[in-house]
Amino acid sequence: MKKLLLIATGGTIASKYTEKGLSPQISAKELLSYVPAAGDFCEIDAIQPFSLDSTNIGAPQWLALAALIEKSYISYDGFVICHGTDTMAYTAAALSYLIQNSPKPIVVTGAQKPIDLAITDARANLLDSLRFASHDRAHGVNIVFGGSVIAGTRAKKERSKSYNAFSSINYPQIAVIQDDRIVFYIDDKGQRKAPLSFCQKLNDRVFLLKLIPGTGGSVLEALASSYDAFIIESFGVGGFPDYGDGSFRRAIARCLAAGKPIIMATQVTHEGSDMTIYQVGKVLKDEFHLLESYDMTLEATVAKTMWCLGQTSDYAEFRRLFYTTVNHDILFA
Numbered sequence: 001m002k003k004l005l006l007i008a009t010g011g012t013i014a015s016k017y018t019e020k021g022l023s024p025q026i027s028a029k030e031l032l033s034y035v036p037a038a039g040d041f042c043e044i045d046a047i048q049p050f051s052l053d054s055t056n057i058g059a060p061q062w063l064a065l066a067a068l069i070e071k072s073y074i075s076y077d078g079f080v081i082c083h084g085t086d087t088m089a090y091t092a093a094a095l096s097y098l099i100q101n102s103p104k105p106i107v108v109t110g111a112q113k114p115i116d117l118a119i120t121d122a123r124a125n126l127l128d129s130l131r132f133a134s135h136d137r138a139h140g141v142n143i144v145f146g147g148s149v150i151a152g153t154r155a156k157k158e159r160s161k162s163y164n165a166f167s168s169i170n171y172p173q174i175a176v177i178q179d180d181r182i183v184f185y186i187d188d189k190g191q192r193k194a195p196l197s198f199c200q201k202l203n204d205r206v207f208l209l210k211l212i213p214g215t216g217g218s219v220l221e222a223l224a225s226s227y228d229a230f231i232i233e234s235f236g237v238g239g240f241p242d243y244g245d246g247s248f249r250r251a252i253a254r255c256l257a258a259g260k261p262i263i264m265a266t267q268v269t270h271e272g273s274d275m276t277i278y279q280v281g282k283v284l285k286d287e288f289h290l291l292e293s294y295d296m297t298l299e300a301t302v303a304k305t306m307w308c309l310g311q312t313s314d315y316a317e318f319r320r321l322f323y324t325t326v327n328h329d330i331l332f333a
């Protein structure tokens with residue numbers, strides 16, 4: 001029988017109704033009491049490093065989760081993290097960079113409804129996650145939610161209320177779970193040559209600037225001293241507006257001269273960026289060799305930028321790391 005560690009961090013799955021709204025109150029042990037059927041296929045220990053609405057989860061918690069998994073890695077066959085859905089895609093992406101090439105599964109799950117309600121997706125999601133984490137062919141960081149297994153770098157919360165909240169963006173689902181059967185679409189355990197690695201460094205001084213019609217480069221200049229890297233969420237396949245003042249060109253030149261990477265991403269969820277298609281993108285890409293997110297999700301782009309910044313302050317090395325595929329995150333580069 002597989003031995004798993006359940007790591008409860010809060011979120012709706014563990015929440016109860018209070019006068020002030022839903023807040024996490026259900027302990028890790030109580031969560032397990034709602035899925036007695038898991039006892040047929042795995043043994044589970046439970047731990048609760050913190051109990052937060054995932055709105056309040058960021059780099060310090062991602063590092064704590066990675067450190068906790070590293071410390072307990074040899075004692076368990078797999079890990080299931082219960083987490084709020086709102087920032088789950090960021091956490092799964094961050095863990096994909098902090099724990100690379102794991103032969104053991106690290107599953108992130110949660111629910112749209114608390115586990116103690118009569119009608120809820122929580123019990124199915126938790127049972128599916130434990131089942132997936134007990135499977136011999138499961139490995140690496142994945143989200144299990146609504147019967148889908150999604151690579152940790154490819155998930156996006158696309159629905160704020162429905163049970164099928166998460167989609168796999170620009171990449172197939174790893175597997176689907178139907179009752180007690182797991183059907184793998186990507187079955188690549190054992191094909192990875194790189195060894196397991198843990199990392200304990202992130203730099204979260206990253207700013208995501210979402211452009212709207214009218215945003216000028218002066219915003220980037222104003223923010224430049226407070227952040228170490230910028231992701232610009234532009235329109236379509238990606239370009240910088242020029243309202244006649246050349247302000248983006250100047251701001252980009254200043255940021256790059258100060259060694260601050262700029263990454264072009266897109267506001268369009270599916271199919272990714274390609275700055276070379278339109279003059280509004282190509283001219284600046286050619287001049288500054290700008291990085292772009294291509295087919296990566298925005299969540300993975302954010303987490304990867306924090307991870308790359310944590311590893312190096314050398315721009316060429318940042319670029320190499322950023323375009324290195326980790327947990328299926330990028331295909332086009």
Ligand code: ASP
Binds near residue numbers: 013053084087
């Ligand atoms: N606000 C909650 C959270 O992210 C939502 C959820 O878990 O579904 O923690």
